[in-house]
Amino acid sequence: MKTARLFGAALAAAATATSTVTLAQDRGAAVFEQHCVVCHAAKGEGNPGFAPKLAGNLAERARKSTGHTYFAQLVVSGMMGPIVSGGEKFNDAMPSFAALPDEDIVAVLGYVLGDLNGVAADQRVTPQDVATARQRALPPNEVRKLRDR
Numbered sequence: 001m002k003t004a005r006l007f008g009a010a011l012a013a014a015a016t017a018t019s020t021v022t023l024a025q026d027r028g029a030a031v032f033e034q035h036c037v038v039c040h041a042a043k044g045e046g047n048p049g050f051a052p053k054l055a056g057n058l059a060e061r062a063r064k065s066t067g068h069t070y071f072a073q074l075v076v077s078g079m080m081g082p083i084v085s086g087g088e089k090f091n092d093a094m095p096s097f098a099a100l101p102d103e104d105i106v107a108v109l110g111y112v113l114g115d116l117n118g119v120a121a122d123q124r125v126t127p128q129d130v131a132t133a134r135q136r137a138l139p140p141n142e143v144r145k146l147r148d149r
């Protein structure tokens with residue numbers, strides 16, 4: 001009886017953990033749909049000459065130690081300045097999303113890095129990364145320099 005109850009509790013805990021993960025993923029997709037698709041397109045394929053492709057182009061940067069600083073800062077502060085992405089030049093402005101709550105920034109970056117770039121969960125941007133980015137918010141042209149590190 002006691003074992004059965006413990007087992008039941010473990011199942012309930014597992015179910016809660018799973019639905020929390022699913023919710024976070026859904027949240028990221030929803031935030032992306034609402035705020036990012038307009039420029040980066042529905043599946044992050046980008047808009048030639050305007051907004052860079054996000055799908056499949058970001059995994060290498062996400063795995064570098066400086067990558068989290070860059071991605072968190074990019075969404076908090078925005079970015080301005082010329083970049084080359086997938087061999088194509090871009091020179092437009094990515095707006096700041098500082099008005100979004102931290103959870104939404106973590107969730108949308110989880111969606112972009114995880115779902116669109118196959119980056120493992122433990123290599124994605126954390127709530128701590130976003131909190132740090134807020135404390136050290138930068139002008140958009142300074143964020144551009146983080147991309148080169």
Ligand code: HEC
Pocket residue numbers: 031032035036037038039040050051052054057071074075079080081082083085090091092093094095097108109112144147
């Ligand atoms: C108004 C259009 C616009 C919106 C909305 C927008 N972006 Fe961007 N984004 C850009 C542009 C333009 C750039 C490139 C900026 C540059 O050339 O310096 C960019 C760059 C990026 C990059 C860097 C890509 C790289 O190769 O380094 C990421 C990641 C990104 N955006 C994610 C997002 C996310 C996530 C959202 C939604 C929360 C979003 N963007 C919303 C226009 C937009």
